[in-house]
Every structure is written in structure tokens, then in C-alpha cells.
Amino acid sequence: MxxxxxxxxxxxxxxxxxxxxxxxxxxxxxxxxxxxxxxxxxxxxxxxxxxxxxxxxxxxxxxxxxxxxxxxxxxxxxxxxxxPPAGTSAHRRMRYWLHYAEGSAMPPLLLKLVFGTLPARAPALMRPIVNAIAKRAQSGFVDPQLQLHFDYWEGELEKAEWFAGPEFSAADVMMSFPLEAAADRGAARVGRPKLAAFLKRIHQRPAYRRxxxxxxxxxxxxx
The missing domain is CATH 3.40.30.10 (Glutaredoxin)
Structure with a gap:
């Protein structure tokens, strides 16, 4: 088993x-x-x-x-x-999202987590400097990257309810964690109704609850 x-x-x-x-x-x-x-x-x-x-x-x-x-x-x-059936455009789209979820979506989310927790882990005397560096890294690079990805997801979900097309697929399972983490760490749902609706849909699925x-x-x- x-x-x-x-x-x-x-x-x-x-x-x-x-x-x-x-x-x-x-x-x-x-x-x-x-x-x-x-x-x-x-x-x-x-x-x-x-x-x-x-x-x-x-x-x-x-x-x-x-x-x-x-x-x-x-x-x-x-x-x-x-x-979707192998060799189809929908299958290639699904495979893209399977790789994108970890290869492109997660790195900026991880950076957000790291820079957000870094000041608290620094020695007390270094904390103001580390905090300033962390804030600059987030505002200058991490947050703009996150907004780029969030807007990309919203745009893709405007085309269809699910990431690989009109039917629910493994692509949506794979993309769930980046979207959930983004909603938790980066307020991704704000101003993005399609993204918010996607999260609500997956959280209501019986298999998700099980x-x-x-x-x-x-x-x-x-x-």
C-alpha cells in the first residue's frame, strides 16, 4: 500500500x-x-x-x-x-502548473516568510539593522514579485474556473498550497475575486475536507 x-x-x-x-x-x-x-x-x-x-x-x-x-x-x-488526455493542449497546461507551483510560485513566498521572521531571530543589537534590510528587500523585490504572481493567477482564473481549463484537475491540487500561503502571507485575495473564489471552491470540496x-x-x- x-x-x-x-x-x-x-x-x-x-x-x-x-x-x-x-x-x-x-x-x-x-x-x-x-x-x-x-x-x-x-x-x-x-x-x-x-x-x-x-x-x-x-x-x-x-x-x-x-x-x-x-x-x-x-x-x-x-x-x-x-x-486531461496526454498530448493535448490542456494536458500541457496542467503539466505547466504542476512545475510552476514549486518552481516559480513558491520562491517569492518563501522569501516573504524568511524576511518577515529574520529580524526576530537576529541578536538584539543587530535587530534594527536587520529589520531595515529585511523591509527594504521586501518592499524593493519580494512584494513586487508577489504582486506580479498574484495578478497572473487572477488573470488565468478569469479565463476558466480551474488552472488547466474548465475541468478540475491535479493542477488545481498542486496550485492550492501557493494560493493558500499567498492568502495567508501576502493578502492575495484583496482585490482579486477570482482567486478568492478559487480558494472557496477548493475548501468546499468533500475530498479536501476528508x-x-x-x-x-x-x-x-x-x-
Whole structure:
């Protein structure tokens, strides 16, 4: 049976959701973050050397990186569901969003998190300087980049309800975490009704709710 090594409040929530959408049986092993560092526990390194989540295991093989995990699940367990037919424009569009979600969308969101928490972690004497640098980095680079991506998402969702077209697909599962994180960290919903409506739609899906029940507390699920 497929096993999901699930870290609380992490990208692996998408994997649970995808499996619930596909009604694929799976075993769940939960991991808690270190309360001081908020990093994954060392136990995850026994599953994969980087100690990151999500990681899935099946038939003695460990697969990491969310996009690779999603593609594996679709290929082995999807039976053509949640993916447009191969070779079509819609399929290429879905694959684009699978890679875009981590390759382009997440880096500025991660920078927002890092620069936002950096001053509090600095020594007291250095804190005013670090705070000034962090604010300048955010206002001069990070925030403009985020606004660019937020507006891009809004524009794409004006074309269709879902990222790969008129039908819900794995692209929407993959894009859920960047949009949820953006709404939490960057007020992405403000002035963007299509983005806000997307989040509301996914949060109302029964499979999404089931994934929350199995995965435990998840800070980004609010509307």
C-alpha cells in the first residue's frame, strides 16, 4: 500500500487531498514540526536523506518532491482521472502548473516568510539593522514579485474556473498550497475575486475536507 509521510502544515497536505479525490487507499504517518525551529523532525531523514515532506513510499521505493509525487500518483493510480488526455493542449497546461507551483510560485513566498521572521531571530543589537534590510528587500523585490504572481493567477482564473481549463484537475491540487500561503502571507485575495473564489471552491470540496480530517491541523485552510 502507498504510504504518505505527512508533515503538519506542509505541502504534503496536497498529496492527501489528491489521494482522497482519487479514492486511492493509503497509509498515513504523521510528523510534527520542531516547536522551536518549525523544521521537520530528523525522523524524516530515515525515509529520504533531505528529511523533507511530502515523501511517499510504495513497493520499497521512496518518492519525494510534490510535483514528482503528484505525477507518480496520476500515472500509477489515476486511471486517466484529474488529468486531461496526454498530448493535448490542456494536458500541457496542467503539466505547466504542476512545475510552476514549486518552481516559480513558491520562491517569492518563501522569501516573504524568511524576511518577515529574520529580524526576530537576529541578536538584539543587530535587530534594527536587520529589520531595515529585511523591509527594504521586501518592499524593493519580494512584494513586487508577489504582486506580479498574484495578478497572473487572477488573470488565468478569469479565463476558466480551474488552472488547466474548465475541468478540475491535479493542477488545481498542486496550485492550492501557493494560493493558500499567498492568502495567508501576502493578502492575495484583496482585490482579486477570482482567486478568492478559487480558494472557496477548493475548501468546499468533500475530498479536501476528508484530507483535513486525516492530516490533522492545517493553518492555511481558512477562507
Amino acid at each position: 502507498l504510504t504518505v509521510h505527512h508533515l503538519e502544515n506542509s505541502r504534503s497536505q496536497r498529496v492527501l487531498w489528491l489521494l482522497e479525490e482519487l479514492a486511492v487507499p493509503y497509509e498515513l504517518i504523521r510528523y510534527d514540526r520542531d516547536p522551536q525551529t518549525m523544521l521537520a523532525p530528523a525522523a524524516l531523514r530515515a525515509i529520504h536523506p533531505l528529511g523533507k515532506s511530502p515523501v511517499i513510499t510504495e513497493d520499497g521505493e521512496a518518492i519525494a518532491e510534490t510535483g514528482a509525487v503528484v505525477e507518480y500518483i496520476l500515472e500509477r493510480h489515476g486511471q486517466g482521472r484529474l488529468a 484530507a483535513l480530517e486525516r492530516g490533522g491541523p492545517y493553518a492555511y485552510a481558512g477562507d
